[in-house]
Amino acid sequence: MKYKGHILEVNNLCLSLCNSDGTPVRILNDLTFNVRSGEILGLIGDSGSGKTMTALAISGLLSEFAKIDSGDIIFEGEDLVKKSAKERRMLLGEKIGIIFQDPSSALDPLQTVESNLSEIISIRDGDKEEGHKRIINMLKTVGFEDPEQIAKRYPHRLSGGQRQRVLIAGAALMNPSLLIADEPTSSLDTVTSMSIMQLLHEMCQEMGISILFISHNLNAVRNFCDRVMVMKEGTIVDYDTSWDIMGQPKSAFTAELLMKSRLDPDKLGISQGRSQEGAPSVLSAEGLSAGYRYADFRNKKTNAVIHDINFEILEGDCVGLIGSSGCGKTTLVKTILGLNNPTSGTVHKNGRVAAVFQDPVSSLNPAHTVRWHLKEALKASGRTLSKTEQEPYFLKILEDVGLSAKHLTRFPHQMSGGQRQKAAIAMCLVQEPSVIIADEPFSALDASSQASIIKLLSDINTKKGTTMLIVSHNLRVIRAMCSKVLVMDKGKIVESGDTDKILENPSAEATHKLLKARMYGV
């Protein structure tokens, strides 16, 4: 029986974290909010604003370095702050569910999906048959067409979206009153994000679960949350119904966040990169197929991921590669880059190909400075510059990407996600490539960093004439930057050609789905 009224009330919550020398630093400042029974409350803010700390404080998963200084967290009429760690641990299994941001690290890699999920059930009841049925039913509920097969798989054989569904199934199996979803869609593509959000919405309505939905994307929660709370530096700056927040934000911060998250091409000053008449081909693929090899005791087998891919990119073009998660975009990119051997077909490259990857955290080597990275890229390109020429050259490249001399001596951990991506782009420019392949370079960044990276890549394409292949979920960006687009579905290119024509008049079902997701603001 679900609790009626305010399921969660947080009153004047203050929280501090101990830094390395033991002095406490205030992270959350006087937070007061509530979650009504059966509602979805969105919690929005830039990275480092205290969203995850709020979630951890409610769930009781705070680290030993964190301390609640004052305030109370009332869940179903009981103050959680006063409860012992053991009592809170019980609540976490029974009444509060949590889904984390990174689905790859939240599942035990050595256990199958079923074993992972049965861990949750075995805590509460013992019957194996009954448990299996419940797991299969729940996997069906979260949208798997073949739940029996999925149950037998190990997490590494699932895509990001599938893993996130498994985690949601795990949370739903506990039938909690409150589900905390900490950026569950930020690592997923538009179609998968939309389906995950629809799934959460259905669970909220059918099972009466209240959801605290944390995200850094204001647009994404537009049609999804009942109310929205905006956080900045540990305090709540806006707290209203989502309609009001989107229409009339009370704080300047929310208004700015809204504007940035819209990624308006006119305001950013970007245009579509197009090849000139008679431009030579710089990158092409003919009948390209690739996959992953695995061995089952006797035989080596190949699990084909992409099949018979054909495309041609001309000099100066900016080409977008779109498709839902698990469709084979990253495998295609890796095969083009030579990181994955094709099983058949060929890739023709005319000149050097450089790459920018998705994750700003691992895009640069944490043990070395930006200068070292640029030197390494210069060395790799086979060019040599004297010491006196090197420094001004690096400074010019850094200036081109919007960084300055001071960043040369910085280590990756001393820079923000956006700055790291810019440094990774600077590495590409040092190599003077004919093609830059960018695999979702902005999807893991917050709104303001996204805008600057998009502008930078567009400028490199249109002003320097470097050919681009951009993999992205964001159709708005693809439309603004790319003159041509390749649409992938189930390992094949299902549609290709002029971006405007395809997005206005799509013929493939996959393109329809991507466009539909965009309409939801995901």
Add this chain to the structure above:
Amino acid sequence: MNPSANSKKYLIIGTALIAIVIAFFLIGLVWTPYGINSTDSASKFMAPCAEHIFGTDNLGRDVFSRCLAAARYTLLVSFAGVAVALALGTITGLLAGYFGGLLDKVIMVLSNSVMCFPGILLALVAVAVFGPSLYNVIWALGLVFAPTFARVYRSSTIELLGRDYILSAKVMKVNPIRIMFVHILPNLMSQILPAVIIGLANMTLFESGMSYLGLGVQPPAASYGKMLADAQSYMVTAPWLIIFPTLMLVCYILGLYFISEWVRTSMRGGSK
């Protein structure tokens, strides 16, 4: 209780304990109150007193002077042994992790085979075959400990291979040897540091054990293990012969464990 304050205590206690052994080592290099091997039949079995602060042994040798001299062998064997193990383990672990396949299998089968046997037994066999000498002890201990480091390097290398910056290096066609030693190796320091510290402590225990059995540092050179072996017949009548070398070993090993605990807790704090 503040966890970082707790970890600082480990560092302070650990450093203080190791500082004692290092002070003995440095003083022993330039000065000892008596000759390390000078015997004096008139002052056999003297209990600690103003003249001989750690007492004297069955040959009238000053225990304090011998403790000062023995510190150099303890430090030399532990550091040189770890250096050998680290060098071998680094190269094999990186090669196995980076290239995988058959090379990985061969290296892992070899290192698993070494790890199947008790380390001290293998070291004793190696020294028995090649003859007891300081350099053979160092080589033997290095070989015995190398698989431990190789395993740490191998698993960490495999983990790093999927990172974007390593993929980026591969795309730039950087030489694999350079990727291993310049791109991957510096990122493994945090994993390898605790293994090195524990390796130093274990190496010291092994060296003392081997010297105790007469297969380590050879007489007349002083080593704590050999001093303990010589003293065991007089354990009851002259307990100081056991107590002081034991205290030196305890100081060094306990100090290393405290520092490894500090490294562990501070890394855990850092990762959060």
